Amino acid sequence: MARIGFLGLGIMGRAMAANLLKAGFEVTVWNRSAAKCVPLVAQGAAQAATPREVVEACDFTIAILADPAAARETVFAADGVLAGMSAGKGYIDMSTVDDATAREIAGAIASKGGRFLEAPVSGTKKPAEDGTLVILAAGDQSLYDEAGPAFDKLGKKRVFLGDVGQGARMKLVVNMIMGSMMVALSEGLALGLKGNLDGAKILEVIEAGAMACPMFKGKGPMLLNDDASTSFPLKHMQKDLRLALALSEELGQSLQAASAANEVFKRANIAGHGDDDIAAVYRVVR
Amino acid sequence: MARIGFLGLGIMGRAMAANLLKAGFEVTVWNRSAAKCVPLVAQGAAQAATPREVVEACDFTIAILADPAAARETVFAADGVLAGMSAGKGYIDMSTVDDATAREIAGAIASKGGRFLEAPVSGTKKPAEDGTLVILAAGDQSLYDEAGPAFDKLGKKRVFLGDVGQGARMKLVVNMIMGSMMVALSEGLALGLKGNLDGAKILEVIEAGAMACPMFKGKGPMLLNDDASTSFPLKHMQKDLRLALALSEELGQSLQAASAANEVFKRANIAGHGDDDIAAVYRVVR
Amino acid sequence: MARIGFLGLGIMGRAMAANLLKAGFEVTVWNRSAAKCVPLVAQGAAQAATPREVVEACDFTIAILADPAAARETVFAADGVLAGMSAGKGYIDMSTVDDATAREIAGAIASKGGRFLEAPVSGTKKPAEDGTLVILAAGDQSLYDEAGPAFDKLGKKRVFLGDVGQGARMKLVVNMIMGSMMVALSEGLALGLKGNLDGAKILEVIEAGAMACPMFKGKGPMLLNDDASTSFPLKHMQKDLRLALALSEELGQSLQAASAANEVFKRANIAGHGDDDIAAVYRVVR
């Protein structure tokens, strides 16, 4: 069974590493602030002092870091991933990073003879804990196959999408649809309430019909209760819409409705709801 | 057990009347062209020569007619519903009609001492056959209760929404969200395909995540296969979006994204896709 | 020289009737509250007690009334226009009314053998005073020709557009463009100010270039000074956008940008700026 490294024990990473341990994998963990390693060590993980040590000790290493800056530093720092990389080893970045960062890291790993996979996920805290993420992988296919058994403990669905960059692209497509749906639900609910319909009944009707989906089931009551406790920060959604629109300019695709949804998210962001959940877009719609 | 009348044996009505018969209800049917009654009579229905006779013979009568003109004529013609209506009898219009038509019919029924319920449905042919419609009722609550056992054979969900008009309003809200989602899926798929993602994989990823819903499961492959065989005609969706926007003007609700979706549906309608399925909106998006 | 009747001495009508008197026309005036006739009688007008008397005394009668209800009542009341109408007389409605009202009045006038012209205007108080309105006439061409010399004192431009209805339609087209431009200016100014450009300089640059127009010259400083003193009430502009969009549904024309502009005006209306000038749309944009 593969020895797996795990870098980054935030909300997502902690849950994911725990799932790997539960499944019996041999996991070596590292986190910038070492304290976060403690509960995982209690569950059987080995702990390393630097990303370099993790990489050296393992067949392949998974990272899920906060942002592109953290992703970059973890790779390029003195005792970073690159320092430990050697021919045949694998590096799987499950962070959501921009295209340039993904390509830069991919190139650096390749230059050491390593194999690289980008594998951003669709899904947030709850699916990470439940092992029901959707994994959008692209890059080295042999590494994808090798990591398959581990991926199957992290998510309920995984796809291999080709060259590095296609994983991030898939994530933009999916999140763009999600952003448009969030605005659609908000507008529908707002219209219905102004028309004296009962909000809970609107949600019941949706839930019983062709549009029933986990997202509406989860977010619908949040809208009605003015609850915006964050599972997916609104500013990140707006960023994804912005990136999807930028991609559409590059690829020559007009996006009439998504551009309108983006402007609604921009208004919500400007109104100060950037750190709230995407459900807060309702606050500028109603 | 109540004696139920059934007027209108189109695609929807035929399936619904059959479900009532299957459940053991005593059903008297009528249709403008009498030939459509034959298979239902074979299943045990009584047949009447006019709407008047149906109403006279039954405790309450359900109608599901093609459009407001047909709904009106069935009620107001010489041997129409009104001619047979008397104190205590019920009339349930499950057609999708405009506000003015619904109120006019409601008033006429009341003037004869009858009870009226509007009960448009969410769902098309397949749910009608499977008895899984969503029934959006409003009007006379005693009639709603009395028709409950029958409704439970026609649909998997029913709600009572108050005064006449609220049923149609709920339907607009739900269809408006559906229209926005149809455009969202179209734009997402179009962007992904231009970005060299595999269409089937995009649908798989959606199906595995928070946006998984019967509608995307049904329409997604239609988009990829350029299949627009009609289950919900695009021109009707555009009409519902237009009515929802008109309602929003009346109620004072800005609908930034739905208005953009409406313009996309307008373009599809103008391009000649009005009689195709709503899936054909993809043809002007891609 | 034609004897001209004039019904309705509001802000617009008062100024227009005065211009006719100044030009030497023989004018008989009427207004619902007779007090408003006094200054015009002082300028040489005759005064009549009812619309009927005006029409009886004149070759053709011009009306400019507050809204469709007033336009209708002035025609159909006991001593209204219709009571005085006879073969060959002319009636020119310069009010902005809906299609149905225009056709109803046109039909009634024709039924008495009278000639009818709808002639809504582009331009508000100042152009009315200066005699620089733009007159959008449609209906009876002989009446258009006969009223020509009078029109030339009321406006700087007049067009004859064919059948009744085309005048109102032209007005919608023109006001729709105006609404879109008002939002365009608002968005440009808001973006520039957030980008630390000087507002007055933005207006100077516009004024020196291809987009220089009386509207931007007039409204631009109002935006910068948060001045929304009303010359064209925002709610009327929103109504015109709504009607233009309804017309586009009827004629099969997608209006992507105008529908977006309409939603911005709706937001401004909902936010309580309906009675302010159209310049107040800036308050929900900035």
Add this chain to the structure above:
Amino acid sequence: MARIGFLGLGIMGRAMAANLLKAGFEVTVWNRSAAKCVPLVAQGAAQAATPREVVEACDFTIAILADPAAARETVFAADGVLAGMSAGKGYIDMSTVDDATAREIAGAIASKGGRFLEAPVSGTKKPAEDGTLVILAAGDQSLYDEAGPAFDKLGKKRVFLGDVGQGARMKLVVNMIMGSMMVALSEGLALGLKGNLDGAKILEVIEAGAMACPMFKGKGPMLLNDDASTSFPLKHMQKDLRLALALSEELGQSLQAASAANEVFKRANIAGHGDDDIAAVYRVVR
């Protein structure tokens, strides 16, 4: 009188340099393909072999180049502007370049002790020939003042806007308004024509009213005649809209209508009208 250098003799530059010569300025010209210098030398210009020689021979040098790449090369090439730059000399870039290019060039000029001014213009071929451009200057104010007499021969209006970057920003704001207006005119005309109004009369009515502007006067007949002979390429307008939207994301300004206009321009671009005039946007609207 200042000795003025002039780099770049394309459509714009040729006309501008000629205007300076006509006004009696001492002008030294250079162009990548030297043949374009001939007519200007015939009008009294001196000719230099490289940008370096131009800069060395003059007090300040004006450049108007095709794109950021050309702007960059003209400065940084072996015998480029930078090679000739020394303390106190001025360099005025009237090209439309991106922010990064402007800042890089500004920094390089400053590093040699030179003074830098960005001065993009509003206006195309005709205003360049007529000396009626609008000049949007930002950077070194002493250079702005020194170049004032020359600017006054090139344009009818000039503004000084502060730090480098503000000139380009003003241009984006102005062009964004222009793009929205182009779509507004297109939608209005398309709606009117579908409603059987005469196109020429629509333009007459606009021309007589508050929206009368050189742009509508110029572009209106082009729309009616399906003439898209290029004065401002559509793809450049779409690029400016894209940049304005990117700026709005940075500055926190929602742009509901401009984003809709951008999507219309994107559709026109995708449909193959990128090299046509912005008037060609009408082809995807009508």
